[in-house]
Amino acid sequence: MKILFKDHEFKYEVEATVKLFITGRFEFLYDCVDADGDIVSSQIRKGKEYTYLFAFCRLGEKSVRKAYKLNNHDADKSICEHELCRLIFLCLKSLTGIDPPWGLLTGIRPVKKITQLLDLGANKEECFYRMKEKYMVSDKRLELAYMTAKNQMPLLRSIDPKSISLYISIPFCPTRCSYCSFVSHSLDSAVKLMPEYVRALCREIEIIGRIISDLKLTVDTVYFGGGTPTSICAAQLDIIMKTLADSIDLSAVREYDVESGRADTITPEKLAVIKRNGVTRISVNPQTFNNDVLKVIGRQHTAEDTVNAFKTARDLGFDNINMDLIAGLPTDTYDSFCHTLDKTMELDPESITVHTLTIKRSASLYSDPTEAYKGNYAPRMLDRSIELLPENGWLPYYLYRQKNTIENLENTGYAKKGYESLYNIFIMDETQVILGAGCAASTKLIDKKGKITRIHNYKFPYEYINRFGELMKKKQQITDILGEMT
Ligand code: SF4
Numbered sequence: 001m002k003i004l005f006k007d008h009e010f011k012y013e014v015e016a017t018v019k020l021f022i023t024g025r026f027e028f029l030y031d032c033v034d035a036d037g038d039i040v041s042s043q044i045r046k047g048k049e050y051t052y053l054f055a056f057c058r059l060g061e062k063s064v065r066k067a068y069k070l071n072n073h074d075a076d077k078s079i080c081e082h083e084l085c086r087l088i089f090l091c092l093k094s095l096t097g098i099d100p101p102w103g104l105l106t107g108i109r110p111v112k113k114i115t116q117l118l119d120l121g122a123n124k125e126e127c128f129y130r131m132k133e134k135y136m137v138s139d140k141r142l143e144l145a146y147m148t149a150k151n152q153m154p155l156l157r158s159i160d161p162k163s164i165s166l167y168i169s170i171p172f173c174p175t176r177c178s179y180c181s182f183v184s185h186s187l188d189s190a191v192k193l194m195p196e197y198v199r200a201l202c203r204e205i206e207i208i209g210r211i212i213s214d215l216k217l218t219v220d221t222v223y224f225g226g227g228t229p230t231s232i233c234a235a236q237l238d239i240i241m242k243t244l245a246d247s248i249d250l251s252a253v254r255e256y257d258v259e260s261g262r263a264d265t266i267t268p269e270k271l272a273v274i275k276r277n278g279v280t281r282i283s284v285n286p287q288t289f290n291n292d293v294l295k296v297i298g299r300q301h302t303a304e305d306t307v308n309a310f311k312t313a314r315d316l317g318f319d320n321i322n323m324d325l326i327a328g329l330p331t332d333t334y335d336s337f338c339h340t341l342d343k344t345m346e347l348d349p350e351s352i353t354v355h356t357l358t359i360k361r362s363a364s365l366y367s368d369p370t371e372a373y374k375g376n377y378a379p380r381m382l383d384r385s386i387e388l389l390p391e392n393g394w395l396p397y398y399l400y401r402q403k404n405t406i407e408n409l410e411n412t413g414y415a416k417k418g419y420e421s422l423y424n425i426f427i428m429d430e431t432q433v434i435l436g437a438g439c440a441a442s443t444k445l446i447d448k449k450g451k452i453t454r455i456h457n458y459k460f461p462y463e464y465i466n467r468f469g470e471l472m473k474k475k476q477q478i479t480d481i482l483g484e485m486t
Contacts, residue, residue, distance in 0.1 A: 002029055002035050004032055006033050017104065019408070021098050038058060042056075044084065048072075108402060113131065148412070155422060164432065169438030170231065174262065179297060179326075193462060204472070208478075219252060234272075241279075258281075259285075264301035320419055322421065325341070334377040334384075379406075395417065398428050433482065439460065
């Protein structure tokens with residue numbers, strides 16, 4: 001597929017629009033309007049009074065052409081970009097018969113658009129009208145985004161401007177899942193580095209602790225993520241958590257999460273350490289309760305192991321457990337996914353997060369992405385979750401989209417009332433500062449005007465350990481930017 005541009009440079013948005021309909025690789029051609037084979041061509045022509053927008057798409061033998069005229073006063077850059085993408089969207093919709101559930105919305109935070117409208121005083125009808133008119137979002141997704149916005153708004157308003165969240169990264173996993181796109185390192189290769197990694201992480205936590213206390217900030221939420229934080233041993237987890245408690249005042253923390261994740265890393269000993277250190281919410285992630293699918297994705301545990309891990313956590317007193325599921329896993333069927341949903345609800349966790357399979361270049365499945373997407377049941381699986389979970393008391397409270405997700409679908413967190421994860425909401429809304437510690441963690445600083453600055457830690461453990469001094473110099477920015485919050 002060739003994407004052609006004439007007299008404009010809206011490559012990013014045009015490509016994102018084309019990807020709503022067509023997967024695979026694209027060739028980009030500039031300053032021309034036609035070429036051989038399948039094409040998406042767009043052009044802007046400025047006249048004396050009007051600006052003319054043109055789109056032409058050809059797939060095989062079929063082609064569609066569309067045009068739009070804007071008064072020059074209205075033709076600013078963002079409107080031209082949006083209208084041009086709308087023309088391309090309409091051409092491809094008519095050629096392919098595909099009707100993307102999120103319409104023309106390509107961003108990762110669709111809920112934010114609803115929240116902004118609600119903040120401006122719009123009611124539900126007005127929100128739906130605006131979102132349909134501008135972005136052509138389906139009713140089902142609008143309802144989902146609206147419910148999510150309504151559930152998270154009071155929690156977003158509860159943020160104290162001087163509070164921050166902490167992210168602690170343990171980027172290790174016992175083995176790598178075939179769809180994995182995260183920077184996670186297999187334990188086998190990292191085992192020798194582990195004591196040094198834990199020491200460096202603890203030092204970084206102490207440094208962050210001093211910054212927090214100098215700037216008189218309070219910690220609102222703590223999130224241990226990865227990888228799989230429970231990949232490391234109970235003693236190492238204990239050292240890190242004790243360092244955290246000794247270096248940082250955790251008395252105002254409203255939520256302390258550990259993404260325990262995979263059942264093959266969860267032991268009663270580790271859960272006891274986590275509990276003793278004050279963790280309030282953990283995840284035990286089945287992804288699927290189908291053992292054949294677990295094998296295909298490279299997991300070394302069974303569905304029964306997940307049930308046992310969940311029950312052990314309950315026995316140890318964990319009363320806020322999340323379970324992650326993935327819709328669209330290779331070889332999973334609609335019925336098998338429905339079984340996974342039923343089984344998850346039967347266990348009765350406080351929250352259930354339904355992800356859609358995303359395959360990035362770094363994942364081993366990416367060697368043939370079309371195979372993973374072909375005949376995939378993910379859209380039906382998500383539709384079933386959207387119906388079933390709210391009916392049974394799990395309401396949507398956070399939602400985001402990622403690139404390279406099957407049919408550009410979404411990931412949604414559902415929770416029982418009062419069990420919504422604050423950290424998940426805050427990270428998506430980008431309204432709270434997040435200080436990250438550990439390899440591959442990132443720090444997100446937001447100044448008084450809302451400008452975001454990110455500081456990324458090194459991706460690989462050996463780099464994080466060996467270049468620790470350099471990294472800590474970069475962290476001076478935290479004090480510079482957040483100083484004004486105090
Ligand atoms: S558990 Fe998560 S982070 Fe670890 S390999 Fe699997 S997908 Fe990647």
